[in-house]
Amino acid sequence: MNRVAMSLILLSVGLIHDLKASCVDFRSHQIIDDELVKTLKTLKPSSITECLDEILQTPSVDAIDKIDLSENYILDSGIKKMREKIWDKEDILPNLNELNLSFNRITAKSPNEFLPLLKREKFRYLNLVGNAAVSVDVEPFFSEIEREYLKKIIIVPSFWIDSDNW
Numbered sequence: 001m002n003r004v005a006m007s008l009i010l011l012s013v014g015l016i017h018d019l020k021a022s023c024v025d026f027r028s029h030q031i032i033d034d035e036l037v038k039t040l041k042t043l044k045p046s047s048i049t050e051c052l053d054e055i056l057q058t059p060s061v062d063a064i065d066k067i068d069l070s071e072n073y074i075l076d077s078g079i080k081k082m083r084e085k086i087w088d089k090e091d092i093l094p095n096l097n098e099l100n101l102s103f104n105r106i107t108a109k110s111p112n113e114f115l116p117l118l119k120r121e122k123f124r125y126l127n128l129v130g131n132a133a134v135s136v137d138v139e140p141f142f143s144e145i146e147r148e149y150l151k152k153i154i155i156v157p158s159f160w161i162d163s164d165n166w
Contacts, residue, residue: 022095023066024055031072048078052085056092066098070127074104079113087116097122102154103130111144118149127154 031046051069058064079101086092099117106128117123128134134155145153 022060022063023068024058024064025068026051026072027068027070027100031069031074031078048074048081049085052082056085061092062094064093065095066100067093067096068100069104070100070102072104074101074106076105076107076110076113078104079106079110083113083116087114087120090120095122096120097124098127099123099125100127101131102127106131106133108133114153115145115149118145118152124152125154126152129154129156 026046031048031051055061055064055067086096096117110133114126118126134153
């Protein structure tokens with residue numbers, strides 16, 4: 001293994017194990033769905049399962065309240081994997097209140113996958129900005145989510161709101 005690859009691995013492990021705050025930042029880490037990892041022959045990016053396992057093995061996992069998985073290559077199948085490993089189990093990441101999935105590859109096929117997360121009492125914000133699910137034709141996505149949970153979903157970039165130009 002070359003030095004650059006080893007440095008990247010140590011850096012990514014350090015992000016989790018030196019966790020002092022309650023936020024896990026995997027922004028722009030080239031995380032992709034498990035099925036796609038199997039087909040790539042080049043420098044192997046992290047699969048969503050590897051990423052979730054790393055999060056769940058963090059010593060202070062119960063203190064995590066924010067996870068940033070923005071700007072990766074997570075598809076609908078990755079969202080399903082997240083639901084199975086985390087959201088379906090209320091005792092896993094019990095203090096999670098913010099999940100940033102902006103600018104991934106999530107489509108309108110997966111609204112029900114988010115329901116267990118949105119129903120959690122402590123959960124506040126799901127950022128889906130820049131995903132096909134909320135970018136083009138949002139009606140199919142939102143028609144399946146109960147009204148009381150819609151207020152937890154961010155679909156407008158904050159810089160638009162801050163600039164008053166939207």
